[in-house]
Amino acid sequence: MSVGQRGEVYSTRLVKNDRTYFFNVKENIYGDMFLNLVESKGTPDSDKFIRQSLIVYQEDLGEFLKELQKSLDFIKQNTKQK
Numbered sequence: 776m777s778v779g780q781r782g783e784v785y786s787t788r789l790v791k792n793d794r795t796y797f798f799n800v801k802e803n804i805y806g807d808m809f810l811n812l813v814e815s816k817g818t819p820d821s822d823k824f825i826r827q828s829l830i831v832y833q834e835d836l837g838e839f840l841k842e843l844q845k846s847l848d849f850i851k852q853n854t855k856q857k
Contacts, residue, residue, distance in 0.1 A: 782802065784802050794814060794816045796812070796815075797813040798810070799811040809830055809831060809832045810830070811828060812828065813829075814826070
């Protein structure tokens, strides 16, 4: 990628029911990569979508993943059996 350009380096998605989750690895103009998480959900009464985005910078990914794992472990330990 040349200087002045930026964009997606890698992208994948997960479609569940009425939501789509996008996992986008992007690169800024300085060559730094970051993770852009996007949730897209259709609105009930129109053809429009609500999109919400979260950016996690490369230097924060390790700690972000550690805290995410703690949250997932908590959910597992506290989920009621159906």
